[in-house]
Amino acid sequence: MSMISDELVVSEDPLHPANLICSLCTKFYEKDWCLGTGGGISIRDQETNRYYIAPSGVQKELMKPTDLFVVNGYHYDPDHEDTLFIRKPDGLKPSDCTPLFLTCFKELGVSAVIHTHSSNAVMASLLYDDFFEISHIEQVKALPSHKIDPETGKHINLLFQDTLRIPVIENQNFEYELTDDLINICRKYPHTCAVIVRRHGIFVWGPSIQKAKIYNESIDYLLGLAIQMKEMGIDTVKK
Numbered sequence: 001m002s003m004i005s006d007e008l009v010v011s012e013d014p015l016h017p018a019n020l021i022c023s024l025c026t027k028f029y030e031k032d033w034c035l036g037t038g039g040g041i042s043i044r045d046q047e048t049n050r051y052y053i054a055p056s057g058v059q060k061e062l063m064k065p066t067d068l069f070v071v072n073g074y075h076y077d078p079d080h081e082d083t084l085f086i087r088k089p090d091g092l093k094p095s096d097c098t099p100l101f102l103t104c105f106k107e108l109g110v111s112a113v114i115h116t117h118s119s120n121a122v123m124a125s126l127l128y129d130d131f132f133e134i135s136h137i138e139q140v141k142a143l144p145s146h147k148i149d150p151e152t153g154k155h156i157n158l159l160f161q162d163t164l165r166i167p168v169i170e171n172q173n174f175e176y177e178l179t180d181d182l183i184n185i186c187r188k189y190p191h192t193c194a195v196i197v198r199r200h201g202i203f204v205w206g207p208s209i210q211k212a213k214i215y216n217e218s219i220d221y222l223l224g225l226a227i228q229m230k231e232m233g234i235d236t237v238k239k
């Protein structure tokens with residue numbers, strides 16, 4: 001198979017993963033979440049079980065579907081990166097976050113991961129130690145809890161009085177050096193839908209890109225609110 005076959009990424013369907021990654025990155029740029037090449041999105045095509053990954057070091061808001069890498073599984077091996085990709089655009093290298101995206105897919109079975117350099121995430125990482133926590137704010141109801149609805153078998157969302165807890169891990173010089181901490185978080189807190197990386201940003205995931213987007217927007221709003229609450233001396237978890 002050609003490593004630059006366009007049929008994996010060219011589609012008229014705006015919901016095709018390759019189109020969604022590009023259109024959402026443009027939207028996220030407008031919200032200052034992926035400025036100056038930072039951040040990115042990876043999506044699993046639920047029909048083909050292929051993973052779509054952005055190139056590294058490019059302006060994410062200007063990406064075209066043909067710039068995207070495609071992976072046929074999630075077994076990342078840095079020594080055999082060449083065998084991982086079934087589509088590899090010439091002159092580009094895959095996102096440095098590739099091992100992190102694939103960790104989320106493999107450990108959690110999710111279908112989309114959003115990574116941003118949101119200033120709310122970075123600022124909150126300076127205000128909280130091991131976990132960001134907030135309760136009694138209506139928007140927490142947009143986020144999943146660890147509880148399962150016995151009828152649908154799906155996770156039910158948090159209630160108004162519940163506490164949203166997001167683990168915080170320390171940043172490293174290189175993205176791949178975050179992998180072990182991310183694996184530990186996935187195993188210890190399999191129901192979390194995000195991890196904050198101190199002084200860096202946030203990774204948010206979900207069972208679909210639509211859900212991951214809702215979670216990312218809601219978390220960012222709550223992070224922003226929490227920063228303001230802290231400034232005013234208000235606890236973000238109501239006793």
Ligand SMILES: CSCCC(=O)C(=O)COP(=O)(O)O
Pocket residue numbers: 036037038039040054055056057058094095096097115
């Ligand atoms: C200024 S961006 C530094 C790398 C990073 O944190 C990031 O999210 C983007 O990495 P990529 O390799 O996807 O460009």
Ligand SMILES: [Zn+2]
Pocket residue numbers: 038039115116117200201
């Ligand atoms: Zn980053």
